[in-house]
Amino acid sequence: MTRHHRKPPRLADVPERELFETVEQADDFARSVMKRDNWSARLVVPAIVCSAVFVLLPLYVVDLLRDVVPWPGGFTWWQRGTLLAGVAAYTWFCLSGYRRGLRQEMRSELMRRGVPTCPNCHYCLKSVSDARCPECGKAIAQVENDGLSVDHHD
DSSP: OOOOOOOOOOOOOOOGGGGGGHHHHHHHHHOOOOHHHHHHHHHHHHHHHHIIIIHHHHHHHHHHHHSSSSOOOSHHHHHHHHHHOOOOOOHHHHHHHHHHHHHHHHHHHHHHHOOOOOOTOOOOOOOSSSSSSSOOOEEEEEEEETTTOOOOOO
């Protein structure tokens, strides 16, 4: 009887994978990030908020307008457009929240693995030769004092 092995998530489009020497190390990194996921919790709250704001609220306003103004039956073009815009905004909001959470989780995992990252903005400092973090401007000497070592290329 053969055992079915599930392939680890590749996270192929993220630049953090290029920080590892081998594909196996990158796959181990991806596996450890995805193990600790609570992506459902990260998606549920934005989904509820977004559905309330972008989908349910416009439908409620349209329903109130129908009580105030006599309305012919059926949806008009702008009502359909409002509904479609709400669904599109809802989808965009949920996916951007998921991606932001995934990026934060990956950068935290890089710090746990000893890859030098800025403690302020989590920017990878592996190939930085400047005295400051290029993302947030924090001095690299401060990063070294926070417990991370960065190779200077003077």
